[in-house]
Amino acid sequence: MIINPESLKNINSEYILNRKRIVKKVDSCLSCSNIVYFFAPIGSGKTIAMNYYVQKIKIDVLWFEMERKDNNNINLFNSLFKILNKFNDNKKRIVVLDSFDLISDSQRLEEFITLINKFSQNFKYIFLSRKKIPACFSLFIAKSMIQVVNSKDLCFNKDEINEFYSKNGIMLSQNKINKLIETTRGWPAILSIFLMCLKLQLTSNFESLFVHNEYVNDFIYKNIWKKFNPEIQRFLIIISLCDEIEINQCKEITGEGDLEDFLEEVMNLHNNNIYVLNPIMGNFLIDRQSELADEEKVDVYKKVGIWYEKSNLNLEAAKYYGKANDYKNEIRNLEKFCSKKIEFKKIEIVEDYIRNLPQDILKNNSTLCATMAFICIIYYKLDEAIKWYENLLNIRDELNEKVKSISKNEDGKIDTTKEFLKYSRILLETEKNIDFIYFHMPHFNNKDMVKKFLEMKIKKPKYNNKFIENISLTFNFPSIINGIRDISSICVNYNEKFKEKKNLISDIYGDYGISLFNLACAEIDYEKDNINKCLIKLTSEIIDYKRKAHIDMLFVAYIIFSKSMIVNGYINEAKIHLTTLKEFIKEKEADYLMKNFEAVYARFNLLNGKLKEANDWILLYPTETEPRFNLLDMYKYFTKARIYIANGEYIKANTFLQIIYKLNYEYNNTYRIAECCILQSIALFKSKDEQLAFAKMEEALILMQNFDYTRIFADEGEACYKVLNNYIKSKNKDKRIDEKYIKKILLRTREFGAIYPKYLKIFDEFPEIYLTKSEIKILYLINKGMSNIEISEYLNIKKDTVKFHTKNIYSKLNVKNRIQAIKVAKEFGIIKEI
Structure with missing residues (x-):
């Protein structure tokens, strides 16, 4: 035992972090307990943090550093007793017992309990240990005499990393701080090593800190690795072969028993009892995996694969079977996983696994x-x-031949052998896969799709009514008619052959087919500006979907319902419905819908001119160019383009939209092509390129006129109105565009622009609105719900005077009624929300 060790005096507080958070934590613990127990692995900064605390308090401290030989020191208790017994002045003191993890002898531990009980009046005790609280301290726990400070408390947070490095002359960007947190989990010792490397320029750049850092490896080797016996070392190398591991899985793979305490010391415990190696420790162990024979690695990988397969985690099982080069089991698990609905975040993983399979095996797997x-x-x-x-078609043809060759025996009777049933089942699954891909292939048009639907209807008994379960019309989009493909040409005149269409969709989609068709009809009504019809259909469908809990359909229904409310000026009410929708998404654990839900919310913020909130959303996607465009993110891309326009980044918006245009042109998506053209025309017009803007708007008009769609233009408000109005004035209008159609769009774009005057405008474009004191008073009373007569009586003025002021208010705000006037006045802060 070392009393008040000299090493504490060598700690230079000028260069260590101000551990205010730890001081506050320890003070809080000591205020209600006699004992504080620091439990954290080596390098967590227990001693330094405690030393900092000691220097900041005004209480006397006795510091004892334990040694391994103290386990055999029968005089340890007497020595401590004599020291503490000297202090009989009733003055409060703190006893620090450092390196307490070295004390393992049960008798010595019992002596510490006796010591604490004997000197509990004037002394508080702080233990610094790498091990958990000894079991014999259970009475202290039961009496609430002990509080714990763990590794999470000691690890640096982002602000502390920034302060620590700044104090030592190293300035870091937020991205670099995030990288340090992600890699070190705030582990103080490793952060100190990284700091040394940067200060002394021991690594070539910041990124090289994290790749086979010899200083970090040396620290781990000397302070951690050498203290493990060979069995533990081998155990750690084995578990490093896994990205993450669960306690029972770990026991099964390694054959070890009680592992919780040890795992918690060397790994990070995540939710659901999953352990993950600290990235720093993981890198160290990866370098040591060569110590295992290849046969041992394969055996471990197979055991991991078997465990995941038993747990029905087929993608994870496929990964480890693949590492073991066990292709048969890898493919079986990939098939199981791919037969379910694949989460988009896992699609790239699936693709990578499949591409690494031997092609001769892959080409025969439907x-x-x-x-x-x-x-x-x-x-x-x-x-x-x-x-x-x-290739799928070839597989089907070969299977057909195979089934035919074994379908009849010598007597001409149908064969019911296992082989026949096996190949018949595979053939049926292959046909289902062909139908599934056919539906999603963009080069098959909508007429082809209807024809395929009719074929599917005939095959329905053969498929046991389940063949369509993986086909989604929405593709996670907040739309039916513009989900996986643009089905406007099928649905636009939905009243024609209404029953036949409805029955066909019902036959194909089963339980929710009728609702699906009704929702598509409601969306058509919305696009044609038949808002009331749309709302009537949606109201009944939303009630029905809540009962049946089809979250994909509920997602679309709520978004279209909210958009319909926005058209009428009720954006705040629409946001309430979005909040309800978000709760449904969470309740159904439909995380795949959240990305597009957040994009919808970003668009709502743009309508209100809340550009900062919209830009906060776009920060979730910081890349200037998309590394890999994908169909599922198309709604997000269009939202992104609108934010570029709102930010005044017109060239950037047009360039981005041109890429989106080409992608949708290749996939024959008429609606999205028109949407691209409209947004491009707005961006081009704002950047003073009128001729190109008019050409783009003309293209959109010609495409959408065939469907009589109005809202695709109207929902872009004043920005779209200005392009259209100037296009008409240019007198170069294409003769194919109907005059009535374009006038209707002009009217609706102007109305929408009046309700949402800040939409797609940079701050400099916001108009200055000046109302007189009398007009503001009248507007305030209108907001309270008063009629013209009530206002005249309240202000003691004539009714005609109220009408005169109201007319001026409408003119200045560019609106036509009271609801719009209040909406715009709130938008510009003329009156405040109640």
């Missing part, structure tokens, strides 16, 4: 071929998607 075709469609690799689709 499930994996269909999956690759689907992934290629998502990533706009149409030519490759067609090849995978053709």
Whole structure:
């Protein structure tokens, strides 16, 4: 035992972090307990943090550093007793017991309990240990005499890292601080090593800190690794073969028993009892994996794969079977995973696994071929998607021949052998995969799709009513008619052959087919500006969807309902409905919808001129160019383009939209092509390129006129109105565009622009609105719900005077009624929200 060790005097407080957070934590613990127990692994800064605390308080401190030989020191208790017994002046003191993890002897531990009980009046105790609270301290726990400070408390947070490095002359960007947190988890010792490397320029640049850093490896080797016995070292190398590990899985793979305490010391515990190696420790162990024989690694990988497969985690199982080069089991698990609805965040992983399979095995597997075709469609690799689709057709042809060859025996009777049933089942699954890909292939038009639907209807008994379960019309978009494909040409005149269409969709989609069709009709009504019809259909459908809990359909229904309310000026009420929708998404654990939900919210913020909030959303996608465009993010891309326009980044918006235009042109998506053209025309017009702006707007008008769609233009408000108005005045209007159609759009764009005057405008474009004191008073009373007669009586003025002021208010605010006037007045802060 070392009393008040000299090493504490060598700590230079000028260069250590101000541990205000730890001081506050310890003070709080000591205020209600006699004992504070620091439990954290080596390098967590227990001693330094405690030393900092000691220097900041005005209480006397006795510091004892434990040694391993103290376990055999029968005089340890007497020595401590004599020291503490000297202090009989009733003055409060703190006893620090450093390196307490070295004390393992049960008798010595019991002596510490006796010591604390004996000197509990004037002394508080702080233990610094790498091990958990000894079991014999249970009475202290039961009496609430002990509080714990753990590694999470001691690890640096982002602000502390910034302060620590700044204090030592190293300035870091936020991205670099984030990288340090992500890699070190705030581990003080490693942060100190990284600081030394930067100060002394021991690494070539910041990124090289994290790659095989010899100083970090040396620290781990000397202070941690050498203290483990060979069995523990081998155990750690084995678990480093796993990205993450659960306690029971760990026991099964390694054959070890009680592991919780040890795992918590060397790994980070995440939710659901999943342990993950600290990235720094992980890098160290990866360098030591060569110490395992290849056969041992393969055996571990197979055990991990078996464990995941038993847990029905098929993608994870496929990964580890793949590492073991066990292709048979890898493919079986990939098939199981791909037969379910694939989360988009896992699509790239699936693609990577499939592409690394031997091609001669892959080309005969219909499930994996269909999956690759689907992934290629998502990533706009149409030519490759067609090849995978053709491969599917070849598989079907070969299976047909196979089934025919074994379908009849010598007596001419149908064969019911296992082989026949096996190949019949595979053939049926292959046909389902072909139908699934056919529906998503953009080079098949809507007429082809209807024809395919009719074929599917005939095959329905054969498929046991389940063949359509993986086909989604929405593709996570807040739209039915513009989901996986633009189906406007099928639905636009939905009253024609209404029953036939409704029955066909019902037959194909089963339980929710009728609701799906009704929702598509409501969306058509919205696009044609039949808002009341749309709302009537949606109200009944939303009630129905709540009962049936079809979250994909509920998502679309709520968004279209909210958009309909926005058209009428009720954006705040629309946001309430969005909040309800968000709760439904969370309740149904439909995380795949959240990305587009957040994009919808960003658009709502743009309508209100809340550009900062919209830009906060775009920060979630910081890349200037998309590394890999994908179909599922198309709604996000259009939102992004609108934010570029609102920020005044017109060239950037037009360039980005031109890429989106080409992608949608390749996929024959008429609606999105028109949407691109409208937004491009706005960006071009704002950047003074009128001729190109008019050409783009003309293209959109010609495309949308065939469907009589109005809202696609109207919902872009004043920005769209200005382009259209100037286009008409240019007298170069295409004769194919109907005069009534364009006048209707002009009217609706102007109305929408009046309700949302800040939409798609940079701050400098906001108009200055000046109302007189009398007009502001009248507007305030209108907001309170008063009629003209009530206002005249309240202000003691004539009714005609009220009408005169009201007319001026409408003119200045560019509105036509009271609701719009209040909406615009609130937008510009003339009156405040109640």
